[in-house]
Amino acid sequence: MALDRQTQIDLYTTMLTIRRFEERVAAEFYAGHIFGFIHSYIGQEAIAAGVCGHLTKDDRIVSHHRGHGHCLAKGADMKRMMAEILGKKTGYCKGKGGSMHIADFSIGMLGADGIVGAGLPIATGAALAARLEGSGNLAAVFFGDGACQEGEFHEALNLAAIWKLPLLFVCENNHYGVNTPASYSLAAGEITRMPEAYHIPNKAIHGNDVEAVYEAAGEAVALLRRGEGPYFLECKTYRWHKHYLSDALDDLRPREELESWTKRCPVGSYQARLLREQVLTREECAGIDEQILARVEEAYRYGLESPYPEPEEALEDVYSG
Ligand SMILES: Cc1ncc(C[n+]2csc(CCOP(=O)(O)OP(=O)(O)O)c2C)c(N)n1
Ligand SMILES: [Mg+2]
Numbered sequence: 001m002a003l004d005r006q007t008q009i010d011l012y013t014t015m016l017t018i019r020r021f022e023e024r025v026a027a028e029f030y031a032g033h034i035f036g037f038i039h040s041y042i043g044q045e046a047i048a049a050g051v052c053g054h055l056t057k058d059d060r061i062v063s064h065h066r067g068h069g070h071c072l073a074k075g076a077d078m079k080r081m082m083a084e085i086l087g088k089k090t091g092y093c094k095g096k097g098g099s100m101h102i103a104d105f106s107i108g109m110l111g112a113d114g115i116v117g118a119g120l121p122i123a124t125g126a127a128l129a130a131r132l133e134g135s136g137n138l139a140a141v142f143f144g145d146g147a148c149q150e151g152e153f154h155e156a157l158n159l160a161a162i163w164k165l166p167l168l169f170v171c172e173n174n175h176y177g178v179n180t181p182a183s184y185s186l187a188a189g190e191i192t193r194m195p196e197a198y199h200i201p202n203k204a205i206h207g208n209d210v211e212a213v214y215e216a217a218g219e220a221v222a223l224l225r226r227g228e229g230p231y232f233l234e235c236k237t238y239r240w241h242k243h244y245l246s247d248a249l250d251d252l253r254p255r256e257e258l259e260s261w262t263k264r265c266p267v268g269s270y271q272a273r274l275l276r277e278q279v280l281t282r283e284e285c286a287g288i289d290e291q292i293l294a295r296v297e298e299a300y301r302y303g304l305e306s307p308y309p310e311p312e313e314a315l316e317d318v319y320s321g
Contacts, residue, residue, distance in 0.1 A: 003211060007053070008279050011210045013288055014049035015267045018069040020292045021078065024300060025068070025085060025099075029245045033304075034085060036098045037114075041069035043208075043240040046266035047172050048073035050213025051140060051233075054221040060108040060126040062119035062141045066172075066239070067112030070142055071102050074109045082299040088306035094317065095309045116177075117150030119143060120169075124156045127167035127230070138166035138224045146177025148191055160230040161198040168220050169195065169232040172207065178243040179252040195232035207235025208266040237261075 003011075022042045028034050041048070044066070052073035055061065063070040071081055076092075084091025085099050092102045103111035110126060113119045123141030130137040147153055148171065160167045171191055175182050188194050195202040201223070205216050213235060220231035238261035242251045274280045280288075 003214070005279055007214075008211075008274060009288075011049050011053055011214060012267075012270055012274060012280070013292070014053070014073050015045040015210060015270065016289060017078075017292050017295075018045045018048060018072050019267050020289070020296050021072060021081075021299075022068060024296045025082075026241065026245055028300065030247075035087060037065075038085070038099050038245045039066040039243065040239065040241040040245060041066050043261065043266070044172055044174060044237045045069055046210035046213050046270070047142070047170065047207050047235045047237060050210045051142075051168070051170055051217045053214050054217050055108070055140065056137070057107045058135065058137045060110050060123075060130070060137070060139045062110045062123040062126065062139070063112040064119055064143050064147065064172075065100050065112065065114050065116070066144070067100065067102060067142075070112070071104070071109055074104075075107045076102065076104050076109055078295055078299040079302040080104075082303040083306050086303040086306070087308060088303050089309045089313075090302070090306040094313070096314075096317070117143065117147040117152040120147065120150075120152045120156035123167060124159050124165065127160065127165035128163065130166050131163075136225055138168060138221065138229065140168040140170055142170045142172060144177065145171065145173040145175065145182040145186065145191060146180075147171075148182075148188075148194060149177075149185055154194075157195060157198045157200060157230075157232075161200050164228070165230055166224040166227070167230040168217070168224060169200070169230060170217075171232070171234045172237055173234055174237050174239045176239075176243075176253060179250070191234045192232065200230050200232045202232035202234065204234040204236065207237035208261075208264050208269070210266060210270050237266075 022040050029038050048069035080092045084102055087095040089095050100112050100114040119141050123139045126139035192202045192204050203216050205212050216233055223231055242249050
């Protein structure tokens with residue numbers, strides 16, 4: 001499939017935005033400026049960019065604990081994200097949620113989740129809502145290989161299948177849950193055997209190739225919009241950082257494995273392709289990077305200069321009504 005130049009530039013820009021944002025977050029975390037848990041999305045950028053590239057703001061997505069990339073790809077405000085990660089009052093949850101709780105209903109981002117697999121039933125509900133609204137919109141849920149071991153995963157597949165819900169399952173198979181290999185922990189072996197068992201059309205693709213993700217997601221989204229959903233996309237990928245950023249946590253994955261995947265960097269390999277195919281010049285690439293770095297800097301400054309919430313606000317927004 002030949003993509004038009006603007007789509008190619010958009011995909012590249014989204015991936016690079018996620019990369020630069022995550023690099024800055026990691027640098028500030030290790031400098032002691034960010035507290036709490038940060039699960040970095042570096043290495044998996046092509047999946048968020050390729051899938052969200054087909055979604056409108058009225059389509060709803062649900063993310064997982066590694067969620068910054070999905071927020072950015074869906075159009076979240078980088079300043080409010082950074083403020084939330086820094087625990088500041090101007091953040092998406094007024095600084096009380098942190099990295100794993102960024103949501104923005106106005107752009108169809110229903111939230112990230114610290115509980116593995118918990119996004120799947122929420123997204124099933126969002127897909128049912130889209131059906132009941134008769135809007136032609138859809139829901140997409142991002143989850144890891146580890147979530148495929150959870151009961152909620154099977155419940156979501158089953159309900160989505162019997163009700164033919166407009167739900168796109170996007171499994172980000174980075175081959176590990178913390179340090180446990182999926183090859184050990186998934187009895188089914190190939191992940192796509194599970195949607196197969198529920199008669200859900202599915203495909204496994206190279207999740208570091210943004211155009212492959214964009215093409216497969218495009219076919220899936222078209223099927224969903226025709227009311228023929230659900231669809232299951234398995235994107236094979238690899239995370240570059242430890243499970244979460246930490247000096248204390250061990251990374252037990254083989255070094256050679258990590259090195260072989262970093263050679264297939266989703267951002268670097270796409271930049272090389274766009275240069276080779278003369279879609280962008282080196283100067284244009286540098287210009288895009290400069291603009292993104294300036295946005296990230298502005299977002300970090302905004303977060304840094306924002307106040308922390310007051311202690312008396314601790315119980316505000318905790319209960320509804
Ligand atoms: C229900 C539940 N079990 C265990 C955990 C602890 N935990 C957090 S992330 C994680 C691994 C998840 O692996 P995967 O779904 O493959 O996502 P990845 O971290 O690889 O992106 C585990 C076990 C949790 N948060 N929730
Ligand atoms: Mg995983």
